[in-house]
Amino acid sequence: MKGAVRQAGRALAYLAVGAAVAVASYLFIALALFTAVLTLLVVGAGVLPETVLLLRRVATFKRGRVAEWSGREVPEAYLPLGGPLRERVRTALGDPGTWRDLRWLVAHFAYGWLLLYAALLVLCVGAVVDGLWCGLLRRPPVLLPVVSRLADLDAGWSRALLGPAPGAERLAARVTELTESRAGAVAAHGAELRRIERDLHDGTQARLVALSMRIGLARRAQDPEAARRLLDDAQDQAEAALAELRHVVRGIHPPILTDRGLVGAVRALAAASGLDVAVRDEGVESGGRAPAAVEAAAYFVIAEALTNAAKHSGGTRADVQLERGRAGLRVAVRDSGRGGADERGGSGLLGMRRRVAALDGNVRVSSPVGGPTVIEVELPCVW
Numbered sequence: 001m002k003g004a005v006r007q008a009g010r011a012l013a014y015l016a017v018g019a020a021v022a023v024a025s026y027l028f029i030a031l032a033l034f035t036a037v038l039t040l041l042v043v044g045a046g047v048l049p050e051t052v053l054l055l056r057r058v059a060t061f062k063r064g065r066v067a068e069w070s071g072r073e074v075p076e077a078y079l080p081l082g083g084p085l086r087e088r089v090r091t092a093l094g095d096p097g098t099w100r101d102l103r104w105l106v107a108h109f110a111y112g113w114l115l116l117y118a119a120l121l122v123l124c125v126g127a128v129v130d131g132l133w134c135g136l137l138r139r140p141p142v143l144l145p146v147v148s149r150l151a152d153l154d155a156g157w158s159r160a161l162l163g164p165a166p167g168a169e170r171l172a173a174r175v176t177e178l179t180e181s182r183a184g185a186v187a188a189h190g191a192e193l194r195r196i197e198r199d200l201h202d203g204t205q206a207r208l209v210a211l212s213m214r215i216g217l218a219r220r221a222q223d224p225e226a227a228r229r230l231l232d233d234a235q236d237q238a239e240a241a242l243a244e245l246r247h248v249v250r251g252i253h254p255p256i257l258t259d260r261g262l263v264g265a266v267r268a269l270a271a272a273s274g275l276d277v278a279v280r281d282e283g284v285e286s287g288g289r290a291p292a293a294v295e296a297a298a299y300f301v302i303a304e305a306l307t308n309a310a311k312h313s314g315g316t317r318a319d320v321q322l323e324r325g326r327a328g329l330r331v332a333v334r335d336s337g338r339g340g341a342d343e344r345g346g347s348g349l350l351g352m353r354r355r356v357a358a359l360d361g362n363v364r365v366s367s368p369v370g371g372p373t374v375i376e377v378e379l380p381c382v383w
Helices: 002-040 047-070 085-094 096-137 144-162 168-220 224-252 255-272 292-313 349-357
Strands: 276-282 317-324 328-335 362-366 374-380
Touching (some): 002 047, 002 144, 047 096, 047 144, 096 144, 292 349, 292 374, 349 374
Parallel strands (some): 276 317
Antiparallel strands (some): 317 328, 328 374, 362 374
């Protein structure tokens, strides 16, 4: 009997909070109507996204209460409200989650109160009936468990109304993933531009300034021998500047990719690596070429992986696999090192993930302590 009373009290507290949310629903419905009028008059369009955000908070609170009572999470799926005002208004109106929450809000205003009133009635009668039934006849309670069933009914209705439509949760997760990958791609692009600017400023520009000074001194020199030495120095500066420009260009899009294709470029990387690298091609070289952006991403991923293996792994061998798949290009790099690669340790894995995510690909890293480290990359493309 004591357990039934405690459970009924817990259910009653749950329903009481639900009734309080129903009161808030009444106020929120008035706010929603006011926002709709302002939006139709255009002058209040800026209020709409904020109202939708407030509605999401109320619905999220209810989801938390349902999960606390039932022990099962209620998934939520919303499109992110960001960008300019016009885009936010369009997203708020076009998000199925907005209309789902509004539907729940109106329904909950009705059943939130009804279930609480029913629970109070059952509790009052049950306290007397079950008290006699359990106290005199030693039978299990009959009416008090009904209060818990009413709370279950509230949780079930709320779950049905607040749960995402089939596929909506997956769609929202996909939108969030693409938003994050786009932000990462923009950040990586900005970092790459800053690196190119730094390389040009600190290297090529300095050498071109020195070259200009040498030529100017040679023009004013009275001694032919001194002028010849200055021109020799100027030639050396020009060759060094050209070498640095080639280095910068290789960082943007390696010319060897255009000349030899991906497999040839990777074999050149393997030959220049400090490791014994075996390159295995499974249908990449024999078929049509992947888009230039995909080839460049794969090339830089392999270059970064081989550099990390040579610097940090302590191994002597590496295997590179290039595989032509039906949905895209698959790359795998495996070294014979000690493993333990940490993305937070500045090993370049984060930049690798950003580069691949920008093309909607994915990266898998396996690096247990003791090795080996295996990096697998899948890049979707149409051959």
